Amino acid sequence: MAAEGGTDGKAPGGSGAGREDAAVAGAAPPARGTSWKLIGPGIVVAATGVGAGDLVATLLAGSEFGYTLMWAAVIGCLVKISLAEATGRWHLATGRTLLDGWRGLGAWTTVYFAVYVVLWGFVYGATAMSSSALPLAALFPGTLSLRAWAILCGLAGLAFVWFNRYAIVEKIMMVFVGVMFAVVVYVAIRVTPRLGDAFAGLLPVLPDGSLFYTLGLIGGVGGTITMAAYGYWVNAKGWTDSGWIPMMRLDNRVAYATTGIFVVAMLIVGAELLHSANLALASGDRGLLDLSGILEDRFGAVTANLFLVGFFAASFSSVVGVWHGVSLLFADFVERTRAARAQGTGGEPPVLEVARGQRERSWPFRGYLLWLTFPPMTLLWLDKPFGLVVAYGVLGAFFMPFLAATLLWLLNSDRTPREWRNGALSNTVLTVAGLLFVVLCVHELYELL
Template sequence: MRGMPAEEIHGETRLPVRKPSWKMIGPGMVVAATGVGAGDLVATLIAGSKFGYTLLWAAVIGCVVKIALAEATGRWHLATGRTIFDGWRSLGPWTTVYFAVYVVVWGFVYGATAMSSSALPLQALFPDVMPLKAWAIITGLLGLAFVWGNRYAIVEKIMMVFVGVMFVVVVYCAIRVSPDLGDAFAGLAPTLPSGSMIYTLGLIGGVGGTITMAAYGYWINAKGWTDVSWLRMMRLDNRVAYVTTGIFVVAMLIVGAELLHSTQIALAEGDKGLLDLDEVLENRFGAFTANLFLIGFLAASFSSLIGVWHGVGLMFADFVEHVRAHRAGKDPAETEVVEIARGARERSLPFRLYLLWLTFPPMALLWLDQPFGLVIAYGVLGAFFMPFLAVTLLWLLNTSRTPEEWRNGWLSNGLLAASAVLFVVLCVEEIRDLPW
């Protein structure tokens, strides 16, 4: 494997064994902070407000599914020394076409969405300072400047801070509402109340499940983990991240169940639902708890912005390098993982051009409202991404593209197959719900 000197052991060349260390945890927390945005928190709150603790089991299963997907992505990067995009490209030109369209259209609409989401808590905290659009532009520019001027190590540190803020705030709110532990434990028994199917599937597949799961492999490479000697460390990192995500989800479900379900308070769909919750918290517990919640809302939204700017920027840079290498008749896989590990992709022109694409063109949507056709394209492409990821990982990790000893076992295949079916169902539902 590339990226690490080998040593001679009993006449065989092997990589030194890396012991997992809690001190090295990082890329998984970046995934957790990026994947859990304001919209995910609202979806969980609404599930709790409608069904109480009944769907708690779905949140737990959702974490297991995400652990399997992220582990498979990381294992591909470490076992093959190639990026996930290189794997997709090996499946045929259709994957390159899909990704090219996806990353451009999705990035354009997501840029406006992320800026607006980050602006909402700021305007609520400082209502008389400036309008929402101005706050949105400021958050976009701050995210651009931060990712442009810093390497992965600094991005990881600030994301760990955001995770800490989110964790403290969400858990604090869950404790303040005085959860009924008996009902909560009862919610671990799988049941499906009438009308709960879509909410159940959403809890299992939706929270923390975005393109950033594919970016996880790039983040572990940027951390300096470039071969299978880091596999145990990656697995520890991944599990801690999604256990943390699970705590977020369970805590928000508790808030929804205790604060909203019993009083039949309805939240607005989308990020603005968190502002409704802010008002409920202020009426129930006072201004301090409400303001603390808004700070957690800001951490969830702005961390997603920074994570997407950085992680998807790395993926786009890798995509461009592959297109260039293909035209020149070269194999970029010979150097790509090492290039990411030493930060070359973060300094590349494609990386920075994509940061600009995520920041400036989407600002037009803050005034123009999202054009109808763009909303449709964004929704369709976004709905197809998670099924695309699950199916392609099954394909890549069960064929000769992966060294035999690192291919999927029965457990990984079972979880990936189940997640593929789940995401296909969610994809169909999301497309049916689009404003055609």
């Protein structure tokens, strides 16, 4: 969603076959502002944000209400386009990272992020490893235990991110997205969607009892803290100034259009395969294993196994994306905290210049990688402590309102060059998104407490 005050999107420099090389070298953007060959960071953030839990939530909405909430899935993608665009625009228009911007809003943002990222990483690490292990255990029964598969997935994610840089991460995420896209769309076609009902679902209707399913579809699919990582991936791509904003917008829209297709396809599967037959799934990621069994009964083992491969791609892409993206956030947080302490003064923190790729080799980046991998493995042997789950849920519920509110603050202030500040449309969408996330936050807190 373009939505912004700003220029006409034209940027200088670069041409012809040299455009792709320009991104790698951090040189000038394409002469006409965009190039389909350069798309990448948006795919990474979308693949990271769409995990097994999101697919289950969409399936359950389809199984409960059929096609009725199709419109909510579409609006959810538009909301995430606006949030990601705002994050990327901040990085490119100001030359500052999101953590840098947050620090300029006051010490409270630093305290919140520090507590959140440590606690979130501990619980999410175990969740992501377990989610990736489920389809592998189903594909290779009798080989390893679920716990062993989970540990292997965590170690694989650690090794891949530790020894590679963003360019390789982007390539493997493109593969994961290709697999997810092919499998989910294939299954949606196999269940023979009723296109008339699907198009009717684009008309906003709110059935009885559907309010929080609807809000969850709008606000839940496509990432939480990984939305904040988008600007870091944009910079890692070599896009470093406002000339790249048109390219970033194209990248972002393509990524979330792809996400929208995932969501719509899973809603179709839920509506046709579950709603019409009055079938139920288990809660959480195990619901996808239930769906695999239903697919095998109806379409055979090949389709079921293909779906499990797609399930693994969705889950393990989140491992790779989080291990890389949130580690970049944490490394930036440590760097800026140390710089502010060294400066020893209040006010705006110093602007740090970090060479592209250097942050991925830093000890804070690798330290957080280890934090995401090894301490969470203890939760694989234990039931998650109730207090930890509640604290994780509370902090997580507050993150998206925090992100929307701080983006509104930053992009409407003199911290952002005037030509790249929010326009009316962007302010409207971010405000509505922030209010939506507040409602979801209150609901989640009610459910937790």
